[in-house]
Amino acid sequence: MIDFGFTPLVASITDLDKANVNLAKQLTEQDPSFALCISCGSCSATCTAGQFTKFSFRVMCHQIRKGNAKEAIAEASKCMLCGKCTLACPRNVNTRNIISLVRKAQTTTP
Amino acid sequence: MNYYHHFVIPFTAGLLFLVIVVAAKWIGWIKNLDAEQKGLIKRNIFGKASLHATWEVITESLLHRRIFQKNFLLGYMHMSLAFGWFLLIVMGNLETRFFTHGQMNPPYVPIFFEFFEHDLSTLRYKEIFTFVMDFLLLFVLSGVALAYMKRATSKPLGMKKATKHAFIDKLALTSLWLIFPLRLAAESVTAGLYDSGGFFTRWLGEAIVSLPGADMLYYPLWWAYSISLGLFFISVPFTRYMHIPTETLLIFLRKYGIREKNEHTSYTQVELNACSRCGICIDSCQLSSELGISNSQSTYFLKSLRDKKTTDYLTETCMLCGRCDFACPVGIENSTIRLNQRRETPASAINFGYVPTIEASKGKIAFFAGCMGQLTPSVTKATLTLFNAAGVEYTHIDKDATICCGRPLQVNGEESAAKELAQKNKQLIEGTGAQALVTTCPICARIFAESYGLSIPVYHHTQFLYQLAASGQLKLTPTSNLITYHDPCELGRGLGIYEEPRELLKFAGNLVEVKSSKTDSLCCGGSLAITSINQQQRSQIAIKTLESIGANDVDFVATACPLCKKTFTAASDENAILDVSEILVKACTNSRQSLKPEQKQRTKETSTVN
Numbered sequence: 001m002i003d004f005g006f007t008p009l010v011a012s013i014t015d016l017d018k019a020n021v022n023l024a025k026q027l028t029e030q031d032p033s034f035a036l037c038i039s040c041g042s043c044s045a046t047c048t049a050g051q052f053t054k055f056s057f058r059v060m061c062h063q064i065r066k067g068n069a070k071e072a073i074a075e076a077s078k079c080m081l082c083g084k085c086t087l088a089c090p091r092n093v094n095t096r097n098i099i100s101l102v103r104k105a106q107t108t109t110p
Numbered sequence: 111m112n113y114y115h116h117f118v119i120p121f122t123a124g125l126l127f128l129v130i131v132v133a134a135k136w137i138g139w140i141k142n143l144d145a146e147q148k149g150l151i152k153r154n155i156f157g158k159a160s161l162h163a164t165w166e167v168i169t170e171s172l173l174h175r176r177i178f179q180k181n182f183l184l185g186y187m188h189m190s191l192a193f194g195w196f197l198l199i200v201m202g203n204l205e206t207r208f209f210t211h212g213q214m215n216p217p218y219v220p221i222f223f224e225f226f227e228h229d230l231s232t233l234r235y236k237e238i239f240t241f242v243m244d245f246l247l248l249f250v251l252s253g254v255a256l257a258y259m260k261r262a263t264s265k266p267l268g269m270k271k272a273t274k275h276a277f278i279d280k281l282a283l284t285s286l287w288l289i290f291p292l293r294l295a296a297e298s299v300t301a302g303l304y305d306s307g308g309f310f311t312r313w314l315g316e317a318i319v320s321l322p323g324a325d326m327l328y329y330p331l332w333w334a335y336s337i338s339l340g341l342f343f344i345s346v347p348f349t350r351y352m353h354i355p356t357e358t359l360l361i362f363l364r365k366y367g368i369r370e371k372n373e374h375t376s377y378t379q380v381e382l383n384a385c386s387r388c389g390i391c392i393d394s395c396q397l398s399s400e401l402g403i404s405n406s407q408s409t410y411f412l413k414s415l416r417d418k419k420t421t422d423y424l425t426e427t428c429m430l431c432g433r434c435d436f437a438c439p440v441g442i443e444n445s446t447i448r449l450n451q452r453r454e455t456p457a458s459a460i461n462f463g464y465v466p467t468i469e470a471s472k473g474k475i476a477f478f479a480g481c482m483g484q485l486t487p488s489v490t491k492a493t494l495t496l497f498n499a500a501g502v503e504y505t506h507i508d509k510d511a512t513i514c515c516g517r518p519l520q521v522n523g524e525e526s527a528a529k530e531l532a533q534k535n536k537q538l539i540e541g542t543g544a545q546a547l548v549t550t551c552p553i554c555a556r557i558f559a560e561s562y563g564l565s566i567p568v569y570h571h572t573q574f575l576y577q578l579a580a581s582g583q584l585k586l587t588p589t590s591n592l593i594t595y596h597d598p599c600e601l602g603r604g605l606g607i608y609e610e611p612r613e614l615l616k617f618a619g620n621l622v623e624v625k626s627s628k629t630d631s632l633c634c635g636g637s638l639a640i641t642s643i644n645q646q647q648r649s650q651i652a653i654k655t656l657e658s659i660g661a662n663d664v665d666f667v668a669t670a671c672p673l674c675k676k677t678f679t680a681a682s683d684e685n686a687i688l689d690v691s692e693i694l695v696k697a698c699t700n701s702r703q704s705l706k707p708e709q710k711q712r713t714k715e716t717s718t719v720n
C-alpha cells in the first residue's frame with residue numbers, strides 16, 4: 001500500500017445526544033469556518049508537527065465534535081502555528097485561529 | 111507697575127498645575143528607565159544628540175514637517191496651532207519685556223497684556239509689535255478654523271477616518287478651540303473701547319463696540335479667555351493633549367538611542383503618552399481600509415494600554431505589518447508595543463516535548479526554506495538552481511523533516527514556545543558548521559537575525575544572491591520583461607531590506623517602481639500575526655495590494671516571500687506571481703547547463719555531501 005503519511009481512524013461510535021459538544025458549539029460561534037471542515041486531511045498531510053508526532057488537526061476537530069474536549073485541548077498544545085495547514089485547506093478553514101481558540105478554551109471550558 | 115486682576119487666577123492655577131504634573135510624570139518615567147537606557151542618556155546628553163533632538167523638536171513639534179508631507183492642510187493646521195501659539199507666547203513676552211524695560215513679570219502678564227496696558231505709546235517698535243501680534247493671532251485662528259472643519263468633515267485634510275474621542279478629550283478640545291476666538295474677542299473689545307490694538311483687533315473691536323451694550327462684554331470676555339486656558343491646562347494630563355509635552359521628551363530619549371525592547375519599559379509609557387491620537391494610523395491600516403475593522407488600530411490600542419484597559423481583541427487584531435509605525439508622525443513603535451503586549455498575556459499550554467534533535471549534512475552555506483518554502487517548492491528549486499549555477503557549496507538543512515522557525519509563535523506572543531523551537535533549530539544550524547545561513551523566507555530570516563543569537567550571519571536569499579550577482583559569480587542577462595515588486599512586510603519594514611531584491615530584478619528585466627512601495631508598501635494580507643481574519647478577507651486585502659503595485663500592467667509580479675506568493679496566488683489567477691529567484695532563473699545565463707537534470711544532480715550531490 002502507498003504510504004500517504006496518514007491512516008484512516010478506527011471507526012468509533014459516539015452518541016451525540018449524550019456527548020458534551022459545548023466546545024464545538026462555542027468554536028462554531030467564534031469562528032464559523034470550523035463548520036466547513038470536510039475531514040479531507042490535507043491539513044494533517046502537510047502538518048509540520050505531524051512529521052514528528054501523532055498529531056492531526058483533522059483528528060482534533062473530530063474529537064471536538066465528538067465531545068472529547070480534553071483530548072482536543074491536549075492535542076492543540078502540539079501545534080507550532082506555522083500556518084501550512086491554513087494554506088493547504090481546500091475549505092478555507094481558519095485552522096490557526098481554531099487552534100488558538102482551543103488553546104484559550106483550556107481555561108474557559110469545564 | 112503692579113499688574114493683577116482676579117480673572118488671571120484660572121489661567122495661573124491651571125498653568126501651575128500643568129507644570130507640576132508634567133514634571134512629576136517626566137521624572138517618574140525617567141527614573142523608571144532601566145540601567146541600560148539610563149546609561150544611554152548619560153552618555154549622550156551632553157553631546158550632539160541633544161542638538162539634533164532640539165532641531166527635531168522644532169521641525170516636528172512646532173513645524174510638523176512629517177504631517178506636512180502627508181497632507182498640506184493637515185500639516186498647516188498643526189503648524190499654525192503649535193508654531194503660531196509658540197510665536198504668540200514668544201512675541202508676547204518680548205513685547206512685555208520691552209514695555210516694562212526688562213522687568214520680570216508673572217507668567218500671566220504677557221498673556222493678558224492688552225488688558226493691563228491700553229496705552230502702548232511708550233513701547234518701542236509699537237507698530238511692529240501690534241501688527242505681528244494680530245497677524246499671529248489670525249494665523250493661529252486659521253488653524254483653529256481648519257480644526258473645526260476637520261471635525262465636520264476630515265476628507266479635505268487627507269483623512270478618511272478621524273479618531274473617536276472620549277468625553278474628557280472633547281472637553282479639552284472644546285476649551286482649546288475656544289481659547290483663540292475668546293482671545294480675539296477680548297482683545298478686540300478692549301481695542302475698540304480704548305483705541306488700542308493692531309490692524310485687525312482695532313477694526314473688529316470698533317465694529318463690536320458700535321453695537322449697543324458691547325462694553326458690558328469687557329470683563330466677562332477676559333474671564334472666559336482665562337478660564338478656557340485654565341481648563342485646557344488642567345485637562346492636558348488626562349487627555350491626549352499630554353502628547354504635546356511628552357513628544358518633546360520622546361524625541362530626546364529617541365535621539366539618545368533608546369528604543370522599545372522585547373518587553374514594556376518605562377520608555378513605553380513615554381511612547382503611549384506621546385500619541386496625539388491624530389488617527390493617521392487608522393488610514394494606513396488595511397484592516398480598516400479593506401475589511402472595515404476600524405476599532406483596533408494603534409491609536410485605540412495605545413489609548414487602551416495607557417488607560418490600563420486593553421483587551422485581547424485590541425492586542426490580537428493587528429497584522430503587525432508595521433505600516434502604521436512608518437505612517438505615525440510621532441514615530442511611535444506601534445507594532446513592537448503590540449507584540450510586547452502579546453508577550454504579557456499568559457502563555458498557552460504548548461508542549462514540544464516530541465520534537466527530536468534534527469541534524470543535517472555539513473556545508474559552507476546552510477540553506478533553510480522554512481515551512482512556507484515547503485509549500486512553494488518552485489521557490490526552493492529556483493534558489494538552489496541559482497546556487498548551483500554560481501557554484502555555491504550549500505547544505506539544504508530542512509530538505510527532510512524540520513520544525514518551524516518559531517516566528518509564528520513569537521508574533522502571537524508565545525515567546526517561550528518559540529524559544530524552544532529556536533533552540534532546536536540553532537543546534538541544527540550550528541551542527542552544519544556553515545559560515546552563513548540563507549533562507550528564502552523573510553519570516554524565518556527575521557527571527558533568525560533578531561532572536562536566535564547565531565554566531566554566523568543570516569541572509570535572506572535576495573541579499574545572498576545579490577552578492578553573487580554583483581560579484582559576477584552569478585551571470586544574469588536582462589530580459590525584456592516588465593516586473594513590479596512587492597515588498598514583504600517582514601523583509602522591508604521588518605528587516606529594512608529594500609534594495610537588494612530591486613537591484614536583482616534590474617539584473618533580470620525592467621523593474622517598474624510604484625508609488626506605495628518600500629516603507630509604504632501594503633501587506634499581502636497573509637500575515638501570520640493575526641488569526642482572526644479568514645482566507646476570504648486575506649484575499650480581499652491581497653487583491654487591493656496587487657492593484658497598488660500595478661500587477662495588471664506588467665509581465666510578472668515579483669515578491670521575495672513564499673507566504674506573499676501563496677497569498678497573492680490564492681487571490682488572483684490573472685497574474686503571474688513569482689519569487690525574485692524564479693525570475694532570476696529566467697535571466698540566468700550560467701544556469702542553462704546546470705538546469706540539465708543529470709548535471710544538476712551531480713552538483714547537488716557534491717554540494718551537500720562535503
Ligand code: SF4
Pocket residue numbers: 043046047048049050057078079080081082083084085086095096
Ligand atoms: S499550524 Fe499547526 S496544525 Fe497547522 S500545519 Fe502548522 S503545526 Fe500543523
Ligand code: SF4
Pocket residue numbers: 036037038039040041042043044057058088089090091092093095
Ligand atoms: S484541510 Fe481543511 S477541510 Fe481538510 S481536514 Fe483540514 S481543516 Fe478540514
Ligand code: SF4
Pocket residue numbers: 384385386387388389390391392408409412437438439440441442444
Ligand atoms: S499612533 Fe501615531 S499615527 Fe496613530 S494616532 Fe498616535 S500619533 Fe497618530
Ligand code: SF4
Pocket residue numbers: 394395396397406407408427428429430431432433434435444445
Ligand atoms: S501594524 Fe499594520 S495591521 Fe497592525 S494596526 Fe498597524 S497598520 Fe494595522
